Amino acid sequence: PYISDGTHTYEGTPKIRILNVPRKCRIRVYSVAGDLVGEVLHDSATQGEVAYFQLNRTSTSPLVFGTYFVTVESLVPESLGQVKRAAFATIR
Secondary structure, eight states, rough: OOSSSSSOOOOTOOOOOEEEEOOEEEEEEEEOOEEEEEEEEOOSSOEEEEEEEEEESSOBOOOOOOEEEEEEEEEGGGTTTTTTEEEEEEEO
């Protein structure tokens, strides 16, 4: 879970770290209703992690507290199209 209390921050901002991702991938964040709330296109030969800023993709408002699902789709040739799934929760 991500705790929004000001002390649990990554680089001083309300980011969530997504680790062990392929060097090229598409990360999508969905609400429990299935709505796409965030998307990140990761392309880094040296970093296997992404910092997601927790902003709703349709506005600059932060995500509401709740449970979210994440998909990581590989865009590298050796694993192209493979998808891994995870979940996270934001709490007060």
